[in-house]
Amino acid sequence: xxxxxxxxxxxxAAEGEIAVARLAMDAGDLPHAASHLADxxxxxxxxxxxxxxxxxxCAHAGGPAAAVEYFPTVGEASLxxxxxxxxxxxxxxxxxxxxxxLAVVMEAEPARPWxxxxxxxxxxxxxxxxxxxxxxxxxxxxxxxREPPAGDVRTALVPLDRFVTAVLDRHPDHAALLxxxxxxxxxxxxxxxxxxxxxxxxxxxxxRVEAVMYGWVLRADGRADEALAVWEAALEEGPFDGxxxxxxxGLYAATGHPxxxxxxxxxxxxxxxxxxxxxxxxxGLHHQIGSGTEHLLALAxxxxxxxxxxxxx
Numbered sequence: 007x008x009x010x011x012x013x014x015x016x017x018x019a020a021e022g023e024i025a026v027a028r029l030a031m032d033a034g035d036l037p038h039a040a041s042h043l044a045d046x047x048x049x050x051x052x053x054x055x056x057x058x059x060x061x062x063x064c065a066h067a068g069g070p071a072a073a074v075e076y077f078p079t080v081g082e083a084s085l086x087x088x089x090x091x092x093x094x095x096x097x098x099x100x101x102x103x104x105x106x107x108l109a110v111v112m113e114a115e116p117a118r119p120w121x122x123x124x125x126x127x128x129x130x131x132x133x134x135x136x137x138x139x140x141x142x143x144x145x146x147x148x149x150x151x152r153e154p155p156a157g158d159v160r161t162a163l164v165p166l167d168r169f170v171t172a173v174l175d176r177h178p179d180h181a182a183l184l185x186x187x188x189x190x191x192x193x194x195x196x197x198x199x200x201x202x203x204x205x206x207x208x209x210x211x212x213x214r215v216e217a218v219m220y221g222w223v224l225r226a227d228g229r230a231d232e233a234l235a236v237w238e239a240a241l242e243e244g245p246f247d248g249x250x251x252x253x254x255x256g257l258y259a260a261t262g263h264p265x266x267x268x269x270x271x272x273x274x275x276x277x278x279x280x281x282x283x284x285x286x287x288x289x290g291l292h293h294q295i296g297s298g299t300e301h302l303l304a305l306a307x308x309x310x311x312x313x314x315x316x317x318x319x
Contacts, residue, residue, distance in 0.1 A: 021055065027040075027059055043056070043060055044084055045084075048089070051122070073094050074098055077094060078091075092107035105140065106143060108143065109147040113149070117156060121164075122162075126165055137180045140187075141183050148190060159193075163193055170190060181208075181211035182211075185203070201223055204219050205223075217239070221236045221253070225257060233257060246274075249281075252284060255267030259287075271287050272288070
């Protein structure tokens with residue numbers, strides 16, 4: 007976590023970038039100004055003056071719809087440029103583009119206060135954006151987060167959680183949003199709400215995504231037998247998913263029943279002989295069942311032959 011002096015240094019650096027951006031705006035050099043605004047946003051995304059200067063830039067450019075062209079989000083675009091794109095897109099009324107860009111920067115640096123923007127908490131925003139766009143944004147912003155998250159990551163997630171809650175208030179039966187957003191409350195320490203969202207999603211639409219998310223929530227809540235039942239039902243209904251079969255086998259192993267997991271791993275290998283999760287799990291389960299070194303050696307051989315296979319999956 008940054009020390010107070012570091013926050014002060016960041017603020018001074020951002021203010022310096024803003025000052026140069028304003029000089030460039032006054033000189034009519036909008037590309038130069040945009041570059042410095044992007045640097046300021048990347049340095050201190052919560053600084054109010056950054057957003058004020060961005061509004062001034064929009065006026066110089068002829069409005070938000072024109073200003074957005076100065077902040078590319080493809081190629082080697084910086085996170086600061088992507089964040090500026092998000093805020094300018096919101097000013098232009100492109101809510102889905104704004105939310106998508108915001109999710110990109112949240113995924114890249116989740117501890118930064120990217121989501122602390124007034125537009126995200128507009129009372130009418132849940133009516134202006136399709137819930138499917140929210141599903142995609144939540145999946146991207148939270149999908150790679152480890153649990154438990156650091157304190158600054160939790161703080162950075164709070165505005166997103168408030169927005170998602172408001173969207174769910176307007177779309178209470180949107181199964182995919184309930185399922186994908188079920189991770190948010192747990193990341194913020196509200197485990198009960200996580201279970202409620204995932205369970206509601208599965209009741210409304212017991213599809214593959216809803217089943218996977220509900221199983222993860224049940225597993226985290228210590229309800230392994232229920233998680234296994236949900237996942238095995240999803241696997242039997244098809245189409246077969248080797249990764250989900252690996253989750254089932256791994257959970258059987260974690261609860262002291264590795265023999266029950268073997269059949270699922272063997273089915274996974276039948277479907278995909280080079281599945282990156284299945285072969286390591288197969289050796290691990292056999293070792294757990296029979297001890298000895300044979301399968302540990304086989305696992306080591308597999309790791310050397312397939313360095314891209316993550317043995318921690």
